[in-house]
Amino acid sequence: MLTVQIVLFDGFDLLDAIAPYEVFCAAAMNAENALSVEFVTADGPRSVTSGINGLNIEASGRLNPERAGIILVPGASGDVEGDGPGSIPAILGRAMNTELTGMIGQxxxxxxxxxxxxxxxxxxxxxxxxxxxxxxxxxxxxxxxLGATGAIPVSARVVDDGNLVTGGGVTSGLDVALYLVERELGPRIAHAVERLFEYERRGTVWRGTGMAPDTQNAWTGDETNIAGNKAPMTYGTPVNKITQVSDFEGDWDTTIATPVGKLQVKLSISTIDGMIQGTATQGGETVEFMNPVLQDDKLTWLMRITKPMRLNLKFEVAVGGDHMTGIAKAGMLPASKLTGKRVS
Structure with a gap:
């Protein structure tokens, strides 16, 4: 029997979870119970509060990361703008910092x-x-x-990468579930569910097989991000010419206020042979600045962090004496405020 575990967490989006649940239940009815589906959490049976009007759904079990079958993870519902505790990034960040991440990795x-x-x-x-x-x-x-985390964003309704199948916006849960039913149980069962729901799956499922499109002659811009499995962000050498002594040189203790907590980061900035170099130390890990550029009295660079989440951040900072202020930005996340002081 094919088992499906749909994972719930506080703040989950109802339609993300309920639409696949109904598809899998309908498939079970049409496949003589060759499939079972249940709601689970990372910490066991409990009532889980959704992000839509606080509606509660009962999860009947604990996620088992070793049980053969399908594990489906919905998204969150919350504030699209802002960096408060009810924002979508904050909700996802809280879920990420539970046992769920380790279980899904397993x-x-x-x-x-x-x-x-x-x-x-x-x-x-x-x-x-x-x-x-x-x-x-x-x-x-x-x-x-998504691209800032190091994943490869693909503009498709459903993306099939073998043991990982991802769907786009909220209603794509129908398409993800129908595709998985077809893939695991066959097209006749999937077609029966489509007829019952009076819904036809949308879009071509993207897979990394077959001929790659000619990106030079393509008339859509999306494919350039996925051709050759290349990430959407590339970085040059981490050095750039400057023409004056930088006020940014030295060691700095900085704090970055992110939607999911504060980061304490030590920066070390120097110029060698007229070129800017820098490192950042956070949580015992030291990384080099990527593409540091001094322009219009502001220093910008790219940097990868791993805590509290894995992201490529773009920094833009200015200094006044021994004080540093600026922002760190990644994708849709609200810009995080950076403050710091020179320590040497």
Whole structure:
């Protein structure tokens, strides 16, 4: 029997979870109970509060990352703008910081489990560092953020990367579930569910097989991000010419206020042979600045962080004496405020 575990977390989006649940239940009716589906959480049976009007859904079990079958992770419902505790990034960040990330990582290592996501569910996994280098899709508002995590954004309704199947915006949960029913149980069962729901699956499922399109002559811009499995962000050498002594040189203690918590980061900035160099140390990990540029009295650079989530951030800072102020930005996330002081 094919088992489906739909994972709930506080703030989940109702349609992301309920639409696939209904599809899988209908498939079970048409397949003589060859499929079972249940709601689970990372911490066991409980009432889970959705992000839509606080509606509660009962989860009947604990997620089992070793059980063969399908594990489906929905997205969140919350504030699209702002960085408050009710914002979608904050909700996803709280879910990411539970046992769920480790469990999904374990499931992805099993050969007989398919992990599926709907809407922001792929962001939840990506922010936990689970989708780096893998093609995936999310809600169109989160595609830049998905790319900032190191995943490869693909503008498709459904993306099939073997043991990872991701869906786009909220209603794509129908398409993800119908596709998985067809893939696992066959097209006749999937067709029966489509007829029952009076709904036809939308779009071509993207897979990394077959001929690649000619990107030089393509008349859509989306394919350039996925041709050759290349990530949407590229970086040059981390050095740039400057013409004057930089007020940014020295060691700095900085704090970055993100939607999911504060980061304490130590920066070390220097110029060698007229070229800017810098490193950032956070949580015992030191990384080099990528593409540092001094322009219009502001220093900008790109940097990868791994805590509290895995992201490529763009920094833009200015200094006044021994004080530094600026922002760090990644995709749809609100710009995070950076403050700091020179310590040497």
């Amino acid at each position: 499931a992805l290592g099993q050969k007989d489990i398919v992990v599926a996501t709907v809407c922001g569910g792929s962001l939840l996994l990506a922010m936990g560092g689970l989708l780096e280098g893998r093609p995936a899709v999310t809600h169109h508002l989160g595609m830049n953020l």
